[in-house]
Amino acid sequence: MSVGGAVSAAAAPIGPGPGPAPDEVPFGPVTVADPGSGASYARAVRLGEQRPGGPRTLLATFQQFDSGQPGGFPVFRSDDGGRTWRPQSKVPDGGESGRIWLQPFLYELPRAFAGLPKGTVLCAANSLDSASTRIVLYASLDRGLTWRFLSTVTEGGPPVPQNGNTPVWEPFLLLHRDRLVCYYSDQRDPAFGQKLAHQTSRDLRHWGEVVDDAVGEEYSKRPGMITVAQVRRDLWIMSYEYGVTDTYYPVRYKLARDPESFGPAPALELLDQDGYAPSAAPTVAWSDSGGPQGTIVLSANSDQDFFVNRALGDPAQWTRLSSPMPRGYSRFTIPLTDPGPRHRSGLVFVVTGAPYAEQAPIQAGVISLD
Numbered sequence: 001m002s003v004g005g006a007v008s009a010a011a012a013p014i015g016p017g018p019g020p021a022p023d024e025v026p027f028g029p030v031t032v033a034d035p036g037s038g039a040s041y042a043r044a045v046r047l048g049e050q051r052p053g054g055p056r057t058l059l060a061t062f063q064q065f066d067s068g069q070p071g072g073f074p075v076f077r078s079d080d081g082g083r084t085w086r087p088q089s090k091v092p093d094g095g096e097s098g099r100i101w102l103q104p105f106l107y108e109l110p111r112a113f114a115g116l117p118k119g120t121v122l123c124a125a126n127s128l129d130s131a132s133t134r135i136v137l138y139a140s141l142d143r144g145l146t147w148r149f150l151s152t153v154t155e156g157g158p159p160v161p162q163n164g165n166t167p168v169w170e171p172f173l174l175l176h177r178d179r180l181v182c183y184y185s186d187q188r189d190p191a192f193g194q195k196l197a198h199q200t201s202r203d204l205r206h207w208g209e210v211v212d213d214a215v216g217e218e219y220s221k222r223p224g225m226i227t228v229a230q231v232r233r234d235l236w237i238m239s240y241e242y243g244v245t246d247t248y249y250p251v252r253y254k255l256a257r258d259p260e261s262f263g264p265a266p267a268l269e270l271l272d273q274d275g276y277a278p279s280a281a282p283t284v285a286w287s288d289s290g291g292p293q294g295t296i297v298l299s300a301n302s303d304q305d306f307f308v309n310r311a312l313g314d315p316a317q318w319t320r321l322s323s324p325m326p327r328g329y330s331r332f333t334i335p336l337t338d339p340g341p342r343h344r345s346g347l348v349f350v351v352t353g354a355p356y357a358e359q360a361p362i363q364a365g366v367i368s369l370d
Helices: none
Strands: 029-033 039-046 059-063 073-078 086-091 101-109 121-129 132-140 146-157 168-176 178-185 195-201 211-214 223-234 235-245 251-256 283-287 295-299 306-309 318-321 330-333 347-352 362-370
Touching: 029 059, 029 073, 029 086, 029 347, 039 101, 039 330, 039 347, 039 362, 059 101, 059 362, 101 168, 132 168, 146 168, 146 178, 146 195, 168 223, 178 223, 195 223, 195 362, 211 223, 211 235, 235 283, 235 347, 283 330, 295 330
Parallel strands: 223 283
Antiparallel strands: 029 362, 039 059, 059 073, 073 086, 101 121, 121 132, 132 146, 168 178, 178 195, 195 211, 223 235, 235 251, 283 295, 295 306, 306 318, 330 347, 347 362
16 A cells, blocks of 8 residues: 555546446446546446346446545446446545545445445545544445445554554455445554454444454564455455565465454465466455356456466466456456346456556456456
């Protein structure tokens, strides 16, 4: 995690309005938005159907340093499988003067929870100023049109991403059993330069104790940027970067039977078939295609290629998958799985911004794992 300077945003192009979704095939990259420098850390969510057989809406957002306007995240919408996009809203609705907003995460509730209906869209984010970092939670009951504040998950010190400081970073949400889990990077523990941890909530207003998910073997190491995916009913994977030096962040991952119990699991190094170690800003997802055990799909800032594993995370079974989608800082993937005849085996939606410390538009596309 690193914090850069402020830039101003430009208006994004508006795509066509809603229409029938075309057949899902690989395409892209296409531009979601091109607001200028500083845009990265793209995130998306694929919403449930509004009616049986209807198109699946995609929402996308991203971070951008911007001191000239109220902070927040622009939300873009696609109703044609991600080919065209139009601006829809902003989280929070009116911004928040004096704060910078980083590291958004979008999540749709798969069932009713904490008084909110199935299909509620949540947005977790890091709202910061010179004195504090706050992981906050917003909700939309109208598929991303309007947003309301729910709670502050946790708060840390000033946004300084070096050991010895106390900020929090990079939320990731998961509804598990009867609790919403919020994972994040945590520099507040004096025993570790940075660790990965989570807190849970049953009501989205009050949050439980901090639980460790990954710590360094020594104080100077920096586990960060956690993402989590379910691989089968009783197996979960978490991916993260492991800060060995100020410039080297090899990818690590853990496997556990319970997504709230990653802490004791051994840390595994990701090496491809040639012994190459991808690095920085990984994200992980799981597709039910590619064989009886499905396919784990991992992205890293270091590579345009993806890294896939069709053996439930076996450390000896990672291979490269070439891709037309550009690499990016925390590039994000959503496997396109649907029950019944609409299932599109082996397709994965991708959204990305610039690689770290570079400039590029926010782009999207669909790749094939086959």
